[in-house]
Amino acid sequence: MAKIFGIELTTFVGRVAYAVVSGGVLLFLYYEIPNVLYKGIGQLPSFGFEGFYYYAILIAVLSALSIIFKEKALGDVAGVASAVAQLTYIFVVTNGGVMSFDVSSVGAIVSLDFRPILYLLMLPSALLIISTIIGAVSRSSLSRFENMEEVVLA
Numbered sequence: 478m479a480k481i482f483g484i485e486l487t488t489f490v491g492r493v494a495y496a497v498v499s500g501g502v503l504l505f506l507y508y509e510i511p512n513v514l515y516k517g518i519g520q521l522p523s524f525g526f527e528g529f530y531y532y533a534i535l536i537a538v539l540s541a542l543s544i545i546f547k548e549k550a551l552g553d554v555a556g557v558a559s560a561v562a563q564l565t566y567i568f569v570v571t572n573g574g575v576m577s578f579d580v581s582s583v584g585a586i587v588s589l590d591f592r593p594i595l596y597l598l599m600l601p602s603a604l605l606i607i608s609t610i611i612g613a614v615s616r617s618s619l620s621r622f623e624n625m626e627e628v629v630l631a
Contacts, residue, residue, distance in 0.1 A: 508533035514584035553613040560605040
């Protein structure tokens with residue numbers, strides 16, 4: 478059977494299809510939803526709407542690579558990089574957990590400090606980093622060593 482990057486063709490096509498669907502969902506989640514929310518509020522993060530787009534593309538591409546190359550070194554690296562990008566995205570978009578809004582109708586500035594909630598929002602991405610590293614280490618320790626030679630210490 479034909480292989481692409483060491484993955485059987487049917488498995489590769491299935492993973493690519495799953496990665497495309499997952500990428501579409503991530504683009505919606507990381508670009509469209511914040512875009513609509515910030516337009517309604519009127520306040521923008523420091524990087525503007527273009528930042529949403531670039532972060533969404535980065536997260537979608539890295540997640541797609543981790544899906545396609547699952548159980549390979551490239552998939553592990555892409556999974557960790559995607560989780561780091563998600564952590565950074567959440568932190569930057571929420572301004573570190575402290576957001577201020579100008580309520581011009583009242584003439585006041587409202588500040589929200591939700592750092593404990595922010596840390597809970599960041600927890601799944603942090604756990605993804607840990608589980609990916611543990612999976613890669615355990616998989617490499619269980620893989621068969623092809624050219625095993627006995628080492629004799631004298």
